[in-house]
Structure formats: structure tokens, C-alpha cells
Amino acid sequence: DSGVTQTPKHLITATGQRVTLRCSPRSGDLSVYWYQQSLDQGLQFLIQYYNGEERAKGNILERFSAQQFPDLHSELNLSSLELGDSALYFCASSTGQEGNEQFFGPGTRLTVL
Amino acid sequence: GENVEQHPSTLSVQEGDSAVIKCTYSDSASNYFPWYKQELGKGPQLIIDIRSNVGEKKDQRIAVTLNKTAKHFSLHITETQPEDSAVYFCAANTYSSASKIIFGSGTRLSIRP
Numbered sequence: 001d002s003g004v005t006q007t008p009k010h011l012i013t014a015t016g017q018r019v020t021l022r023c024s025p026r027s028g029d030l031s032v033y034w035y036q037q038s039l040d041q042g043l044q045f046l047i048q049y050y051n052g053e054e055r056a057k058g059n060i061l062e063r064f065s066a067q068q069f070p071d072l073h074s075e076l077n078l079s080s081l082e083l084g085d086s087a088l089y090f091c092a093s094s095t096g097q098e099g100n101e102q103f104f105g106p107g108t109r110l111t112v113l
Numbered sequence: 114g115e116n117v118e119q120h121p122s123t124l125s126v127q128e129g130d131s132a133v134i135k136c137t138y139s140d141s142a143s144n145y146f147p148w149y150k151q152e153l154g155k156g157p158q159l160i161i162d163i164r165s166n167v168g169e170k171k172d173q174r175i176a177v178t179l180n181k182t183a184k185h186f187s188l189h190i191t192e193t194q195p196e197d198s199a200v201y202f203c204a205a206n207t208y209s210s211a212s213k214i215i216f217g218s219g220t221r222l223s224i225r226p
Binding site: 002004033041042043045048056058090092098099100101102103104105106107 | 145147149155156157158159162202206213214215216217218219
């Protein structure tokens with residue numbers, strides 16, 4: 001158990017809908033990262049927050065947004081969902097802002113029908 | 114842009130034999146190289162990492178080597194066991210447009226009994 005929690009574990013929705021994925025980092029970690037993993041694909045970095053502020057952006061679509069709250073939990077919002085958005089979404093956390101020693105949560109499996 | 118290439122994509126070895134996975138990176142400023150193991154249905158787990166001030170690091174049956182000149186790093190697993198079967202990802206940090214971790218495409222390792 002990494003100490004990173006993600007909810008929900010599974011999410012099934014329809015095209016055009018909006019969903020919110022939630023992540024709680026390990027106790028003491030200030031950075032939260034979001035990744036997308038499509039079937040048989042690697043890990044695509046989406047975005048990083050450090051202590052409430054956006055710190056780095058990867059290949060995140062404009063339909064996706066994220067935020068980190070004062071209690072350091074983070075939410076990833078996915079809107080106008082398309083079939084191709086079906087994937088595993090992982091959250092990771094680390095103590096610093098450099099991206100080192102990231103600990104991953106169990107993921108949220110999103111299925112868009 | 115920044116890139117991490119990983120080979121092979123699949124690897125099958127006899128139980129008890131050694132397995133080697135190789136990665137190359139493009140950003141000469143990279144100085145942190147983690148390896149993650151992802152078991153079926155789980156999030157990636159950090160198993161070992163190396164920083165650029167050392168050339169090799171060992172942890173029981175796992176070792177990682179780094180050649181900064183050639184921008185190569187490798188994961189070595191000795192005396193492989195069935196529980197080593199998983200997908201392994203290499204990664205490297207990059208400082209281009211804010212520090213972040215770039216992952217390789219993964220290696221599916223299967224241990225034959």
C-alpha cells in the first residue's frame with residue numbers, strides 16, 4: 001500500500017459527460033501528479049500540482065482540468081468525454097516538487113461508452 | 114522533445130535466470146532515473162532508483178546501472194522468480210519546461226516455470 005488513495009476505483013459513463021476523479025496524497029507529500037494509461041500503453045504525464053499551485057503540464061487536453069485543494073487532495077475533471085478517453089488514470093504523490101520518488105495510487109478505471 | 118526509449122517491449126526468461134531491461138534518454142540534464150514495477154490491476158510501484166552521481170546501485174536481486182556519457186541505464190534482475198512477472202517502466206527526469214518525469218513505454222516480463 002503506497003499511502004495514496006484514489007476514488008472511485010471504477011467509473012462507467014457516456015460520451016459527452018463530465019466526471020471527477022479524486023486523489024489523496026501520502027501524508028506529508030505536497031506534490032500530486034496525474035497520469036493517463038491507455039490499454040497496453042505507457043504512462044502519459046498530464047499535470048502536477050505542488051502545494052496548491054500548478055507546477056508542470058504534460059499532454060493534458062483542454063477538456064481536462066485539475067486542482068489541488070488546501071488539504072492537498074486533488075481532483076481531475078474530465079469533460080465532454082470521448083470514447084478515446086477510456087483509460088486508467090493514476091495519481092501519484094511526492095514530498096518535493098522535482099518529481100522524484102513518486103508513489104502511485106491504485107488508479108481509477110474510466111470506461112466511456 | 115524529451116524522450117525515454119525502453120527495450121525490449123516483452124521479455125520471457127526461465128525462472129532462476131537473469132533479466133535485463135535497457136533504456137536511453139535524451140535530456141543530458143536528467144539526473145534521476147527511477148524504475149517502476151506494475152502488477153496486473155495495480156498502480157506502478159517504485160522498486161529502485163539511481164541518481165547521476167553514482168554508476169550502479171543494488172538492492173538484493175535488483176540492480177541498476179547508469180552510463181551518463183551514453184545516456185543509457187539498465188535494470189538487472191538476477192535469480193528471477195514467478196513474482197517478478199510484471200510490467201517494468203524506466204523513467205528519467207527532465208528539466209525542459211519545468212521538471213517532470215518521463216516514462217519509457219514499458220517491458221512486460223514473464224518468468225517461465
